[in-house]
Amino acid sequence: MDFTDVSLTALRVLRAVAEQGTFTAAAASLGYTQSAVSRQIAAIERAAGTELLERRRDGARLTPAGRVVMRRAAIVLDEIDATARELSGLPEQTGTVRLGWMPSAGAVLLPRTLAALRASDPGLEVVTREGGTPALVRALRAGSLDLALLASAPPFRAPDAESPPLVLRTLVERPLLLALPTGHPLAHGAYVDVADLRGQRWIAAPSSGEDKLMGVWPGLDERPEIAHTARDWLAKLQLVAAGCGLTTVSASLVAAAPPGVRILPVRGGPQEQRRLLLARLPGPPSQAVTRVAAALRATALDAEAPVEPA
Known part of the structure; x- marks a missing residue:
């Protein structure tokens, strides 16, 4: 075993494959050919x-040896990046935390947390990136993120089966809600019965191989009619306000609902609970990571608007 001739390029490529999950996606993210990767x-x-990588049908995952190398490589790459900043004349960043977040956190939770941290910890820098749960978990495993905000649905399994298990903390757990145009016939009561959702038009995120179709009420006993697709949650809510259809929302998005939208609980069928999780790799967190985690917990509790009484 001799790492003396291992290049920084090889370390960056290994991190990219670990993050992206496939050689093809890693090549695209780096601007390389797949053969170069x-x-x-x-x-x-x-x-x-x-x-260092286990080649599977669904992509590539770090082996136990790969996780050891990636853990050390992340330190080396971070130090190289810090050196480049210093040589370019930029001040050395102290207390930088890399935070990943799922799309629904970007409307209320993330901006409120960053604003609170600017007031309480002006010297602390938080660098963020958006992504779906599988991508954020891979980035955590690759050492590219310190913390990640993840969504979890019943039966609330761990986000991956890799070892060691991620450290997971539930920030909030609330029922899934329904967003309707204020002029919709179902918007006039205190709640919506799940049986009345048959035949409705839906606004949902486009499905992909990893991310599920988000926006349609779970468990409908029919093929849903998807009237519009949008990844951005605020775009979905604006489409609801325009009368284009219905969509589901987490309780954390209630405060971001524009005029023309009513958000109600749904009765009947299984209880559709959703958890907001904060995930990190095991091991003692830095003081900066601890401060960011505490700010996220406080903001998540404050941002959870009450559901309209049924």
């Missing part, structure tokens, strides 16, 4: 004397 991975695996 494969060569870099082969070189670093030769130096390690073992496989």
Whole structure:
């Protein structure tokens, strides 16, 4: 085992594959060809004397040896980036936390937390990135994120089966809600019966191989009619306000609802609870990570608007 000739490029490629989950996606993110990515991975695996990535049908995942290398590589790459900043004349960043967040957190929770941290910890820098749960979990495993905000639905399984398990903390748990145009016939009561959702038009996120179709009420006993697709939650709510259809929302989005939208609970069928999780790798967190986690917990509790009484 000899790492003396391992290049920084190979370390960055390994991190990209661990984050993106496939050689193809890693190549696209780096602007490389897939064969160039494969060569870099082969070189670093030769130096390690073992496989660092498990090739599966659904992509590539770090092996136990790969996690060891990636943990150390993340430190090296972070130090190189800090050196580049210092040499370019920028002040050294102290207390930087890399935070990943799922899309629904961007409307209320994230901006409120960052505003609170600017007031309480002006020297603390938070660098953020949006992503779906699978992508954020891979970024945590690759050492590219310190914390990640994840959504979880019943039966509330762990977001991945890798070892060691991620440290997960539930920030809030609230029922899934329904957003309707104020002029919709179902918007005039204190709640919506799940049986009345048959035949409705829905506004949902476009589905992908990893991320589920978000916006349609779960468990409908019919093929839903998707009238519009949008990834951005605020765009979905604006489409609801325009009378284009219905969509589901978490309780944290109630405060972001524009005029023309009424948000109600749904009765009947299984209780559709949703959890907001804060995830990190095991091990003692830095003081900066602890401060950001505390701010997220406080803001999440404040941002949870009460559901209209039924």
